[in-house]
Each structure stands twice: as structure tokens, then as C-alpha cells.
Amino acid sequence: xLGEGILKGMAVTAKNFFGSYFSAERLTTVExxxxxxxxxxxxxxxxxxxxxxxxxxxxxxxxxxxxxxxxCPPKCIYIEKSTDKKPDAVGKLQFYPxxxxxxxxxxxxxQICVEVCPFEAIKMDTEFELSTDDRFGGLLLDRKQLAKSxxxxxxxHSTEAAGVDARLAAEKAxxxxxxxxxxxxxxxAIAGEGA
Amino acid sequence: MxxxxxxxxxVAGQLEGWSRPTMMEPESEGELMxxxxxxxxxxxxxxxxxxxxxxxxxVMRLRPVFGYLHRNHEKIAEGQSYLASMPYxxxxxxxCPLTNNWAYALAVEKLAGQEVPExxxxxxxxxxxxxxxxxxxxxxxxxxxxxxxxxTPLMYAFREREKILDLFEELTGARMxxxxxxxxxxxxxxxxxxxxxxxxxxxxxxxxxxxxxxxxSTNEILMARTxxxxxxxxxxxxxxxxxxxMLRASGVNxxxxxxxxxxxxxxxxxxxxxxxxxxxxxxxxxxxxEMRESIGILEQALRDIPGGPVMSPTAKIRGFRPKPGEAxxxxxxxxxxxxxxxxxNGGPNPYRxxxxxxxxxxxxxxxxxxxxxxxxxxxxxxxxxxxxLGEVDR
Amino acid sequence: MKTVEEIKxxxxxxxxxxxxxxxxxxxxxxxxxxxxxxxxxxxxxxxxRDDAExxxxxxxxxxxxxxxxxxxxxxxxxxxxxxHGPVIIRMHTENRTDHVELPSLTxxxxxxxxxxxxxxxxxxxVFTGHPDLRRLLMWExxxxxxxxxxxxxxxxxxYEPTAHDEVLKxxxxxxxxxxxxxxxxxxxxxxxA
Numbered sequence: 001x002l003g004e005g006i007l008k009g010m011a012v013t014a015k016n017f018f019g020s021y022f023s024a025e026r027l028t029t030v031e032x033x034x035x036x037x038x039x040x041x042x043x044x045x046x047x048x049x050x051x052x053x054x055x056x057x058x059x060x061x062x063x064x065x066x067x068x069x070x071x072c073p074p075k076c077i078y079i080e081k082s083t084d085k086k087p088d089a090v091g092k093l094q095f096y097p098x099x100x101x102x103x104x105x106x107x108x109x110x111q112i113c114v115e116v117c118p119f120e121a122i123k124m125d126t127e128f129e130l131s132t133d134d135r136f137g138g139l140l141l142d143r144k145q146l147a148k149s150x151x152x153x154x155x156x157h158s159t160e161a162a163g164v165d166a167r168l169a170a171e172k173a174x175x176x177x178x179x180x181x182x183x184x185x186x187x188x189a190i191a192g193e194g195a
Numbered sequence: 196m197x198x199x200x201x202x203x204x205x206v207a208g209q210l211e212g213w214s215r216p217t218m219m220e221p222e223s224e225g226e227l228m229x230x231x232x233x234x235x236x237x238x239x240x241x242x243x244x245x246x247x248x249x250x251x252x253x254v255m256r257l258r259p260v261f262g263y264l265h266r267n268h269e270k271i272a273e274g275q276s277y278l279a280s281m282p283y284x285x286x287x288x289x290x291c292p293l294t295n296n297w298a299y300a301l302a303v304e305k306l307a308g309q310e311v312p313e314x315x316x317x318x319x320x321x322x323x324x325x326x327x328x329x330x331x332x333x334x335x336x337x338x339x340x341x342x343x344x345x346x347t348p349l350m351y352a353f354r355e356r357e358k359i360l361d362l363f364e365e366l367t368g369a370r371m372x373x374x375x376x377x378x379x380x381x382x383x384x385x386x387x388x389x390x391x392x393x394x395x396x397x398x399x400x401x402x403x404x405x406x407x408x409x410x411x412s413t414n415e416i417l418m419a420r421t422x423x424x425x426x427x428x429x430x431x432x433x434x435x436x437x438x439x440x441m442l443r444a445s446g447v448n449x450x451x452x453x454x455x456x457x458x459x460x461x462x463x464x465x466x467x468x469x470x471x472x473x474x475x476x477x478x479x480x481x482x483x484x485e486m487r488e489s490i491g492i493l494e495q496a497l498r499d500i501p502g503g504p505v506m507s508p509t510a511k512i513r514g515f516r517p518k519p520g521e522a523x524x525x526x527x528x529x530x531x532x533x534x535x536x537x538x539x540n541g542g543p544n545p546y547r548x549x550x551x552x553x554x555x556x557x558x559x560x561x562x563x564x565x566x567x568x569x570x571x572x573x574x575x576x577x578x579x580x581x582x583x584l585g586e587v588d589r
Numbered sequence: 590m591k592t593v594e595e596i597k598x599x600x601x602x603x604x605x606x607x608x609x610x611x612x613x614x615x616x617x618x619x620x621x622x623x624x625x626x627x628x629x630x631x632x633x634x635x636x637x638r639d640d641a642e643x644x645x646x647x648x649x650x651x652x653x654x655x656x657x658x659x660x661x662x663x664x665x666x667x668x669x670x671x672x673h674g675p676v677i678i679r680m681h682t683e684n685r686t687d688h689v690e691l692p693s694l695t696x697x698x699x700x701x702x703x704x705x706x707x708x709x710x711x712x713x714x715v716f717t718g719h720p721d722l723r724r725l726l727m728w729e730x731x732x733x734x735x736x737x738x739x740x741x742x743x744x745x746x747x748y749e750p751t752a753h754d755e756v757l758k759x760x761x762x763x764x765x766x767x768x769x770x771x772x773x774x775x776x777x778x779x780x781x782a
Contacts, residue, residue: 002415003415004413004415005412005413005414005415005417005418006414006415006416008409008410008413008414009409009410009411009414011409012406012409012410013347013410016351028354028357040361040364040365040368041365042364042365042366042367042368042383043364043368044368044369067513071276071278071279071513072279073275073279073280073282073283108282108372110281110282110372110374111368111374112278112279112282112374115382115512116513124368261703261726262724262725262726262727262728265726265727267735267736269736270735270736305619306616306619308616308618431699433646433647434646434647434698434699434700435698435699435700435702436647436648436649436698436699436700436701437700447669449647449669449672454672518615518616519615519616520614520615520618520619521614521615521616521619522619523650523665523675523677525649532649534649534650534665536650536652536663536665538654539616547652547654547655549650549652551649551650551665555703555704556700556703556704558703559699559700559702559703560699588726
């Protein structure tokens with residue numbers, strides 16, 4: 001019969017149309033911004049800097065090694081190293097970034113900076129509602145705007161943050177054990193000399 | 196030293212049929228009209244212009260104009276490391292970022308002699324076939340959109356595509372610009388929950404394909420508009436370097452997954468659908484059938500995926516300097532043969548980085564297929580080639 | 590499929606007097622290519638396409654390469670009928686300045702049509718015998734060849750919305766040179782980078 005194909009097709013569209021009143025499978029619209037889909041844990045938008053503790057400046061993990069700046073494909077990171085040093089999470093004295101700018105109008109969310117960072121200092125944020133009407137500075141984030149706490153990191157990427165914390169704790173334990181071993185050897189040497 | 200015009204003309208004269216199409220003779224008495232279709236056009240799949248010369252409604256000549264999306268990807272790649280080019284490959288054929296990543300990773304692994312662990316190969320196949328499925332579904336959706344179906348099949352295809360994009364986001368962090376493959380494997384391992392969710396999605400794909408098929412394949416309007424339109428003969432297709440579903444629709448059995456057997460495709464059982472006529476309907480049908488074959492490959496790969504690491508222990512992320520040499524790595528991307536030709540001089544950046552774009556080369560025969568047809572059919576023929584401008588212009 | 594040496598001898602047999610040499614791949618594990626002189630290329634290519642054993646009917650990729658001494662075109666050939674490949678052939682120009690012609694292989698493989706146009710556009714190799722040699726990706730009237738290693742990007746940064754530092758200086762200098770004015774705050778009358 002001529003038109004049979006069209007009628008079969010109309011049966012499919014009718015099934016979808018009437019089915020959308022009954023099943024969420026057929027009606028998949030989410031009315032943003034009143035309704036929102038929960039973001040996936042792995043989702044990534046733009047980078048942010050992690051700090052431990054309460055003080056963002058003192059607890060910033062970044063040591064301004066500039067590896068992320070070198071590896072960033074569109075070169076959106078700009079770092080200026082400090083002239084003095086401050087102690088990091090394991091107690092070693094490190095440089096810190098006096099300036100750390102990311103131009104998020106250039107950033108392409110490729111996440112290579114996160115991959116190459118040896119200090120777990122830069123991670124991907126999930127905040128995407130960042131539009132601004134300030135076109136000359138609004139999308140250039142400095143280190144104060146980029147610094148977010150480790151608790152926030154746990155909130156947005158819980159399993160990843162737990163893994164990072166475990167790794168850093170293991171490193172700290174190793175460094176502590178090494179320091180204790182060195183101190184014990186030193187006191188033994190002094191005691192040996194004294195005796 | 197240079198060949199004279201008469202020499203090459205002599206050679207060309209011997210090779211009848213491979214020369215470029217000449218402008219047709221108009222039938223009516225009136226003037227010919229030159230229309231620029233594009234670049235700002237809803238049906239040109241991106242910023243693309245075709246200068247068509249019309250006699251009434253029939254096309255006398257068609258000149259494609261490229262370059263509106265040219266971003267000089269190849270020169271950018273010469274100035275940065277191999278890894279830094281990986282996110283740029285996402286943006287070539289932006290509907291199928293994972294297969295672009297895969298082709299580039301394959302080429303670099305060939306260049307550097309880098310091994311890839313088995314689990315990573317299975318993951319690559321799973322993600323590649325998911326990409327192929329959503330690309331073909333969207334392509335059919337866009338084709339029907341151009342026929343005037345006002346978006347219904349397109350939205351059904353996109354509804355299914357959303358499920359696949361959700362899988363990508365869960366695994367790689369991004370829906371489209373995934374930056375997931377690395378030289379020596381994949382960036383991040385897939386959890387068992389992800390594999391379970393993928394199995395569930397794949398289990399629903401057969402039902403979707405059946406529904407999609409029932410909606411479209413026997414539709415009289417679709418058949419009337421696409422059968423016999425835009426016929427491409429097999430010899431011209433091979434000589435013009437056409438690859439992918441367009442070549443197979445013309446009846447040529449050449450699927451790089453079978454020919455090169457790269458990755459673990461030699462372990463997967465799948466068929467290669469071939470067309471009889473080489474018209475728009477055949478290309479549509481080939482894509483529909485390839486969607487079904489992809490589901491089969493997905494089921495096999497999801498069943499057989501082994502454990503183990505997803506990155507080779509010898510792979511380097513930073514400081515990657517392959518030995519001097521050159522390599523050409525190619526895969527069967529959803530659009531055709533996507534190849535990367537890399538020349539390394541031992542440094543951290545490639546000396547020459549070339550993308551072989553299937554979309555651009557498939558367009559070589561656009562004028563051949565469009566001569567003598569109505570303007571409305573030009574849109575259909577162009578849609579059946581299935582191009583993405585990011586790849587054509589790079 | 591024949592090895593590179595066998596293909597070389599086959600070409601030399603079919604095209605008498607052809608200057609064919611094996612261009613070794615610096616990485617010996619990867620396939621070597623054949624460098625053929627530009628004068629013999631058309632005949633050699635026809636042989637490669639029509640020979641009963643090789644039947645290389647599918648030209649997959651045409652690449653332009655910019656070497657310090659010359660420009661080169663590299664062709665990757667496969668066979669759809671015999672399902673083998675690749676056979677890589679290359680030819681290079683005499684120099685990079687005035688002798689930049691090479692014979693076009695479009696009469697033999699139509700897939701070279703757009704790819705050779707792109708190489709003409711981005712590298713400047715003139716393919717004689719190409720049916721329609723004009724720019725592909727850059728616009729008509731564009732001068733210079735962008736993929737060459739000595740290409741210098743022009744200073745017309747008028748489109749840059751947030752110019753600052755170096756880019757701003759160059760954009761202002763370009764604007765000034767365009768309108769023949771001098772810029773306040775910049776010494777010297779030399780405007781334009």
C-alpha cells in the first residue's frame with residue numbers, strides 16, 4: 001500500500017509523543033536553570049589551585065615549578081615565582097607563586113596541567129556559570145580567585161580527592177620517617193662521640 | 196625540468212573519466228544564475244560555501260569554497276609538543292573526538308614504537324564504536340533534517356547520543372572535547388560501574404536502532420528523494436580517494452578495520468555492509484547497517500575486556516621525544532580514513548604534522564555527483580557525504 | 590606485496606632511465622619511501638597504478654614538507670583491489686625560491702586534486718598539469734605561503750579585542766603605518782613591525 005512507510009513512521013512518532021507523558025525515557029528535557037542535572041564526578045571545566053588548611057596563602061600547594069605553564073597547549077597560564085621561600089606540606093622550604101594567572105577565555109579545559117603537576121596543586125573545578133560582562137579582566141583569574149580549599153575539592157571530586165590525600169599522607173609519612181631516621185642517626189653519632 | 200602543459204595533457208588525454216567534470220550545457224534560453232550556497236547556511240554542516248551555477252533549478256557547475264574554519268592546526272602542532280596537540284585533535288572532527296584522538300595516538304605510537312596494553316585496546320575499541328554509533332545516528336538525523344523532517348529523527352538520534360555523551364563525561368571528564376587517548380594507552384581507567392552502565396546503554400541501542408529504522412527506512416518520501424540521486428560509481432570513488440561509508444555504498448569492500456586489522460579488530464566478528472547503487476539512499480542504509488554492526492562489536496568488546504593497566508609502563512607524558520623517523524597511522528573513522536603523517540627530527544615537537552582529512556577528500560567528487568540535479572538535491576547529496584568542517588579546514 | 594627494492598627495480602624496468610632511489614626512513618623499523626625525479630614521476634605513477642601486481646589504485650595522502658634546501662611532496666599509495674600498501678613515493682623541488690614546480694599527479698589519481706591545491710596554497714609548490722590550481726584554504730589574493738617555516742604572520746591585529754603588551758604595541762604600529770601617522774609615546778618614525 002502506498003504510504004505504508006509513512007504510516008509506520010507516524011506510529012513511531014505517536015508512540016514517542018504519547019509515551020512522553022508517561023515515561024521519563026521519552027521526555028528527557030531538563031528545564032534548566034530551575035532543574036539541574038547533578039554533575040558527574042569526573043567533570044572538568046576550568047582549573048583551580050588547592051590549598052590545605054584555613055589560610056589560602058600559607059596553605060597553597062603550588063610551588064611555582066612552572067611545569068603546567070610549559071605544558072599548557074594554548075599557553076593560558078602565567079606564573080611569576082616568588083623571591084622567598086615558605087615551608088610546604090612536608091615542611092620543606094619551597095618557592096610559591098607570587099602571581100598565578102589563568103586566562104579562562106583561552107583555557108580549553110584539556111586538563112594537561114592537572115596531569116603534569118607533580119605536587120597535586122592544580123585540579124579541575126566544575127563551576128561553569130562564569131559569564132561576566134567585564135571583557136577585559138573578568139575572565140582573567142588571579143591566584144586569589146583560583147585558590148580553593150581542599151574541603152571544596154573533596155566536595156566536587158570526592159574519590160579523586162581521597163586518593164590525592166592518601167598519596168600526600170604517604171609522602172609525608174615517608175619524609176617524616178626519613179627525617180626521624182636521620183635525627184636518630186645524628187643523636188646516636190653525638191652520643192657515640194660523647195661517650 | 197618542469198613538465199610542459201602538452202606532456203601532462205597527453206597523459207590526461209589517455210586517462211578518460213578521471214578528468215574534472217566540465218560545465219554542463221544549459222537547456223533553456225535564459226541566463227544562468229550564480230548562487231552562493233553558504234557559508235552562512237543551515238544545511239552546509241558548518242561554514243562552507245558552494246558556488247553553484249544554475250539553469251533554472253538544475254545545477255550546471257558547482258565550485259566548493261573551503262577555508263572558512265581554517266585554524267592552521269598543522270602549524271600550531273609544529274610549535275608545541277606531541278602531547279599538547281592531543282586536545283587539538285578533539286577539535287578536528289568535533290562530532291567524533293575519540294576517533295581523532297585514537298588516530299593521532301596510533302600514529303605517534305607507530306612513530307615511537309610504543310606498545311599499548313590490552314585493556315587499553317579494548318577500551319579504545321569500545322569508545323571508538325560508541326563514537327561511530329552516535330556519529331552515524333546524528334548523520335542520518337541531519338540528512339532527514341535537510342529533507343525537511345523538521346528535526347524529529349534528529350532529536351531521536353540526539354536523545355540516544357546524550358546517553359553516550361554521558362558515558363564519555365563520566366569516564367573522561369568532558370562530553371565532547373575528551374583528550375582521552377595517550378601515547379601508550381588511555382589516560383584514565385574505566386571503573387566496573389562505568390562498564391556496567393555502558394553495558395546497559397548498549398543493551399538499549401538495538402531497540403533504538405530498530406525504532407529509528409522503522410521510522411525512516413521505508414518512508415516513501417525519503418525513498419523518493421534519495422533513491423537514484425547522487426550516484427557515485429565505484430571506479431571514480433576509488434580513484435578520487437573516497438573512503439568510509441561513501442565508498443562502501445558504491446560497492447567497494449574496503450574497511451580499514453578489516454584491511455589493517457589495527458588494535459584488536461581481528462578478534463571482533465563483524466560484517467562490512469556494501470551498497471549496490473551508490474546513491475544517497477545506499478549511503479543512508481550503509482550507515483544504518485554499520486550502526487548495527489557497531490552494537491555487535493560493542494557487545495563483544497564489553498564481554499571480553501580484560502583487566503590490567505591502561506597505560507604502558509614505558510609511556511612518557513613529559514619529555515616525550517620519539518626517535519627521528521616518519522610514520523603514517525590511519526584508522527577507519529566514522530567519516531572515512533583518518534590518517535596522521537608525522538615526521539620527527541628527534542625533538543620534542545614534530546617536524547611535520549599532517550592530518551589526512553576524510554571529509555575534504557570525500558568532497559572531491561561533490562561536483563561530479565551534483566551536475567544536472569536540482570538545487571534541493573544538492574543539499575541532500577552534500578548531507579550524504581557527511582562532513583564536518585573542522586576536519587575539512589583544520 | 591613487493592618490498593621497496595623490488596618496487597624500485599620494477600619502476601626502473603617499466604620506465605627506462607627513471608631516476609629512482611630509496612629514501613631510507615631514519616627509523617629503520619618503519620617503511621622506507623622511494624624518491625623519484627620529477628621528470629619521471631608521471632610515468633612512474635601511471636605504472637604503479639596500472640601494474641597488474643601492484644595495482645596501487647588509491648592515493649590516500651599527499652603531504653607537503655618544507656626542508657631547509659627544498660620543498661617536497663610525499664604521496665602515500667594503497668591498493669583497494671589487492672588490499673596492500675602503503676607505498677610511499679616522494680619528489681622534491683630544486684630549491685625553495687624560484688624553481689618550485691612539480692608535475693601534478695591529479696590526472697592519474699583524482700584524490701590529489703584538493704590535496705595538491707592545499708600544498709600549493711600553504712607551501713607554494715606549483716603543480717604543473719593540475720586542472721585547477723588555486724588556493725584552497727586561504728582566500729584568493731592572499732600572498733605568501735603560511736606553512737613554510739620562514740613565514741612571518743602579518744601584524745594586522747585589528748581584530749584582536751583585548752590586545753595588551755606586545756600585541757598592542759604591534760597593532761598600534763600597524764594602524765599607524767596604515768594611516769601614515771606617528772604614535773605618541775613611541776620613539777623614532779619607524780612604524781610597523
